[in-house]
Amino acid sequence: MNTGTIRNSIANRNIIEFIYKRHLRIAEPHVYGIKNGKRQLLVYQIGGSTSSGRLPDWRRINIDEISGLKVTEQKFAGRRGNPSAEHNDWDAIIAIVE
Numbered sequence: 575m576n577t578g579t580i581r582n583s584i585a586n587r588n589i590i591e592f593i594y595k596r597h598l599r600i601a602e603p604h605v606y607g608i609k610n611g612k613r614q615l616l617v618y619q620i621g622g623s624t625s626s627g628r629l630p631d632w633r634r635i636n637i638d639e640i641s642g643l644k645v646t647e648q649k650f651a652g653r654r655g656n657p658s659a660e661h662n663d664w665d666a667i668i669a670i671v672e
Contacts, residue, residue: 577606577613577637577668579645580606580615580637580643581606581669582645584603584604584606584670586649587650587651587671588603588645588647588648588649589601589620589648589650590602590603590643590645590646591622591643591646592640592641592643592644593640593642594640595625595639597622597623597625598623599621599623599633599635600619600621600622601617601618601620601633602617602620602650602654602671603615603616603617603671604616604617604653604670604671605664605669605670605671606637606667606668606669607665607666607670608665609634609664609665611665612636612637613638614635614636615634615637616632616634616657616661617633617635618630618631618632618633618650618657619633632657634661652671652672
């Protein structure tokens with residue numbers, strides 16, 4: 575996957591759409607980083623579907639498992655309230671919403 579697209583969507587605050595674990599996700603990308611050797615994306619999922627909880631909510635996504643990534647023209651305002659501590663733990667942060 576071209577991670578430049580992810581970095582640009584974070585920098586420009588564009589809402590993204592993608593398929594992850596057979597579900598369409600509509601989300602605000604907040605952090606792209608590395609955790610336990612895996613490239614991950616922390617998103618605030620605002621639409622689509624999920625099998626693991628309620629919406630809207632924070633989700634940590636393995637980038638290598640994303641398909642059909644689309645960057646929309648829709649923008650989001652910026653950082654949201656802090657996610658849980660488990661979502662703030664990174665080995666390295668590559669891009670983050672300012």
